[in-house]
Structure formats: structure tokens, C-alpha cells
Amino acid sequence: MxxxxxxxxxxxxxxxxxxxxxxxxxxxxxxxxxxxxxxxxxxxxxxxxxxxxxxxxxxxxxxxxxxxxxxxxxxxxxxxxxxxxxxxxxxxxxxxxxxxxxxxxxxxxxxxxxxxxxxxxxxxxxxxMPEETVRVTWNRFGKIVRILPIHVITMACTFRVSFTAMLYRLLKLKLITGPVFGKLKKLSKPENEELLTKYFNYICTAELIKPTQKELPKAFIEAANYNYANGLVSYKKIESLLNPWDKTPEDIGIEYNYGID
The missing domain is CATH 1.10.10.2910 (Arc Repressor Mutant, subunit A)
Incomplete structure (x- = not known):
């Protein structure tokens, strides 16, 4: 709604x-x-x-x-x-x-x-994207006659946000106009993914516009290591808990200990 x-x-x-x-x-x-x-x-x-x-x-x-x-x-x-x-x-x-x-x-x-x-x-x-920092960073481009995708992508890489989020921020701060926003927003459509990826790779990396899949929580890694080191949990138990993450105990620094397991 x-x-x-x-x-x-x-x-x-x-x-x-x-x-x-x-x-x-x-x-x-x-x-x-x-x-x-x-x-x-x-x-x-x-x-x-x-x-x-x-x-x-x-x-x-x-x-x-x-x-x-x-x-x-x-x-x-x-x-x-x-x-x-x-x-x-x-x-x-x-x-x-x-x-x-x-x-x-x-x-x-x-x-x-x-x-x-x-x-x-x-x-x-x-x-x-703090307003003053965005303005200062944008002004480094000087007087822009034609705002290009490369300008927005450079900003997105600097602030580590998506292309779309950066576009909205620039529009809200009136650093770009509505027509410019509408034209550049088309780049975020699925059919333009390959082109946008290429542009991002020119400036920093396309990781900002890609999914990351599974990221193991640091709290879990710390708890698993602590509990295994203190004999509170078995190697096999940690192994089973890591299965949904496609990780092994060795991936988080836990070696099989024959004296415990």
C-alpha cells in the first residue's frame, strides 16, 4: 500500500x-x-x-x-x-x-x-550518506554538463550503497533532476544488469549490485570456538549446525580433536 x-x-x-x-x-x-x-x-x-x-x-x-x-x-x-x-x-x-x-x-x-x-x-x-559529505563529494566532479552513470556509480562506491539508493539520495538533495533520475534509473532494471555490472567494475567492484547468499554470524563463530575449546559441545554437533551454511568446522578455525570427540 x-x-x-x-x-x-x-x-x-x-x-x-x-x-x-x-x-x-x-x-x-x-x-x-x-x-x-x-x-x-x-x-x-x-x-x-x-x-x-x-x-x-x-x-x-x-x-x-x-x-x-x-x-x-x-x-x-x-x-x-x-x-x-x-x-x-x-x-x-x-x-x-x-x-x-x-x-x-x-x-x-x-x-x-x-x-x-x-x-x-x-x-x-x-x-x-550524510548530506554535507554527499555534497562535498559530488562537488569534486566540478560543473557537470551531462550527468552520466559513472558519476552516480563513483558516489555509490564511495558510500558503499546500491546504485538505486545513491540515485534517490542525489535526487532528494536536488543534486540531480527528476528527468536525469528517471533516465539513469532504467539502468537498474534486470535487462540492464550486465551493463551496470560492467560499469561498476570500471570504478570499484560489482559486489554492491550482487547478492551475497549465506554469511555466517560472527557471534556464532565466537560461541562455537569457545564452547568447543571448553569441551561444552562436540565436533559433530558443530558440524551439523554449520551444514545450513555450507561450512565445515575447519572453515571457522575448529580442528577435530581426537582427545575430546
Whole structure:
């Protein structure tokens, strides 16, 4: 269902989201620079992060709370850039929606009618792509007569976001016009995937527009190593737990110990 907000309501949500993003960046000591690894940032908050393919293409991410424990799930069938935006979206729920949080399933940039979802989207944009830093970075191109895909891709690589997320951010900041946005947005269509991949590989890497599939949570690796080292779990048990991830105990640094197993 498309969002139905008045321009005044939308502007209020946008300004609140901007305030939240700046506030949280200060709390985390991030300054205004691009975030190198949003997933590592989340795990350093003590949040369990699971990136795994979802059977539903409509689920981008979700956050769940059990007592004082938090889990963020990211659908790794989505492109890495989309996963990064979803992660920032969920981070807003973690930081600002704790009091009402049980389970929230999300599909960022889906034009939700829920103000909390719109707020989280606006937050993700500002948190990942701070306005002043985007403007300074964009101005390094000088006066652009024709805005080309390469300009947007350079920005996307700098801020580690998807091509589409960068386009929306540039449009919102009025650094590109609506017609330019519409023309360049066509590159994100499935039939243009090969061309967009080639362009990304010219600048950085196409990993931002590709899915990542299964990413083993760091919390699991640490717990598995600790419990095996202290004889609390068997090699075979760890082996069975790793099967869904297509990993072996050796992949996470655990060698078979004949004295224990």
C-alpha cells in the first residue's frame, strides 16, 4: 500500500530522521565519513546479525527482540547494496523503537504507509550518506554538463550503497533532476544488469549490485570456538549446525580433536 503523507508530515518525518542519524553517528563516533562496514558496526552493538537467503522475495530484513537480546535478519538474496541499506534501516528500529519492538518485518524503500518505516528509510539514507559529505563529494566532479552513470556509480562506491539508493539520495538533495533520475534509473532494471555490472567494475567492484547468499554470524563463530575449546559441545554437533551454511568446522578455525570427540 502506498504511503499517504502530506508534504508537511513527510518533511517532519524527514527532519526527525536526519536528527536521529546525526545523533547516532555522534554516539558511535563516526563523524561524517562513509561507513566502511555496516554489518560489523551492528555486531559491535551486541546485536546478533544473520544474513541468509529468505524464501520470500518480499522480505528484505527484520528485527526481533527477546528480553534484552536483539537479532537482525537480512535477506542475502538481495544485492549487497540493498542489504547495507536494509541494515541501516533496522539499526534505526534498534536504536529508536526499542520500547515497542518485538518483531518487525521490513521492506525498505517500498513506500510503506507506516510512519515508522518511512522514518527508518529516511534515517538509513542520512546515516549512510550524510548530506554535507554527499555534497562535498559530488562537488569534486566540478560543473557537470551531462550527468552520466559513472558519476552516480563513483558516489555509490564511495558510500558503499546500491546504485538505486545513491540515485534517490542525489535526487532528494536536488543534486540531480527528476528527468536525469528517471533516465539513469532504467539502468537498474534486470535487462540492464550486465551493463551496470560492467560499469561498476570500471570504478570499484560489482559486489554492491550482487547478492551475497549465506554469511555466517560472527557471534556464532565466537560461541562455537569457545564452547568447543571448553569441551561444552562436540565436533559433530558443530558440524551439523554449520551444514545450513555450507561450512565445515575447519572453515571457522575448529580442528577435530581426537582427545575430546
Amino acid at each position: 502506498a504511503a499517504k503523507f502530506s508534504s508537511v508530515e513527510k518533511e517532519k518525518i524527514l527532519q526527525d530522521a536526519k536528527l536521529h542519524a546525526r545523533q547516532y553517528r555522534r554516539e558511535l563516533g563516526l563523524g561524517d565519513e562513509p561507513i566502511a562496514d555496516i554489518f560489523d558496526l551492528i555486531e559491535r552493538q551486541g546485536i546478533i546479525l544473520v544474513r541468509y537467503p529468505s524464501p520470500s522475495d518480499k522480505l528484505s530484513a527484520m528485527i526481533a527482540r527477546e528480553a534484552n537480546e536483539y537479532l537482525i535478519f537480512i535477506n542475502s538474496k538481495m544485492s549487497l547494496g540493498h542489504q547495507i541499506f536494509s541494515a541501516a534501516h533496522e539499526l534505526h528500529h534498534y536504536r529508536y523503537d526499542k520500547d515497542n519492538l518485538q518483531v518487525i518485518a521490513c521492506n525498505p524503500l517500498s513506500e510503506s504507509s507506516d510512519p515508522a518505516e518511512l522514518m527508518a528509510d529516511f534515517f538509513a539514507g542520512e546515516f549512510l
